[in-house]
Amino acid sequence: MTDTGQRNLPQGTLAKESTDEAGGKSGATKRGGGDPATRGRTTIADGVVEKIAGLAARDVDGVHAMGGGLARTFGAVRDRVPGGSGTKSVSRGVKAEVGEVQTALDLEIVVEYGVPIADVARDVRENVIGAVERMTGLEVVEVNIAVSDVKLPDEEDDEPQGRLQ
Numbered sequence: 329m330t331d332t333g334q335r336n337l338p339q340g341t342l343a344k345e346s347t348d349e350a351g352g353k354s355g356a357t358k359r360g361g362g363d364p365a366t367r368g369r370t371t372i373a374d375g376v377v378e379k380i381a382g383l384a385a386r387d388v389d390g391v392h393a394m395g396g397g398l399a400r401t402f403g404a405v406r407d408r409v410p411g412g413s414g415t416k417s418v419s420r421g422v423k424a425e426v427g428e429v430q431t432a433l434d435l436e437i438v439v440e441y442g443v444p445i446a447d448v449a450r451d452v453r454e455n456v457i458g459a460v461e462r463m464t465g466l467e468v469v470e471v472n473i474a475v476s477d478v479k480l481p482d483e484e485d486d487e488p489q490g491r492l493q
Contacts, residue, residue, distance in 0.1 A: 372464050374426050378419035381433050381471075384459035385422070388451045390443035392479035394421030396436050431466045438477040449473045 385391055421436040433456060439448050457468045 390448035
């Protein structure tokens with residue numbers, strides 16, 4: 329195989345044509361350079377990680393709600409106002425700090441009465457870490473969980489929809 333030179337392309341663009349044994353063009357033109365995954369940068373906003381973590385935490389049995397009492401009260405009011413609900417309720421009770429390759433999360437949860445809090449916290453950590461790492465590719469370095477309340481069986485529900493389905 330012999331190599332003919334480069335085409336006349338805009339500056340910074342390289343492509344080589346090669347000829348086959350019979351002198352014809354092989355048609356093999358290499359574009360770009362290297363792995364496509366390295367051609368650019370992806371940034372993930374804190375809010376994206378917060379939504380993923382919030383949904384993953386709510387999916388754990390024993391988690392009644394997310395956020396402290398005041399946040400839940402304002403959230404319940406906002407949810408009842410037409411156009412007032414939004415994506416903020418998904419990330420309520422979650423705070424993320426996102427770096428280039430790592431993230432740290434703080435969660436505030438309300439657990440149901442009678443469930444072992446340590447088990448719920450462990451399950452929340454596992455579920456949140458798995459979901460965030462799988463969906464974002466970020467390494468979760470820590471998940472801090474604050475249990476702000478216990479939902480008693482005879483208490484009225486502040487959050488009308490309860491756990492998200």
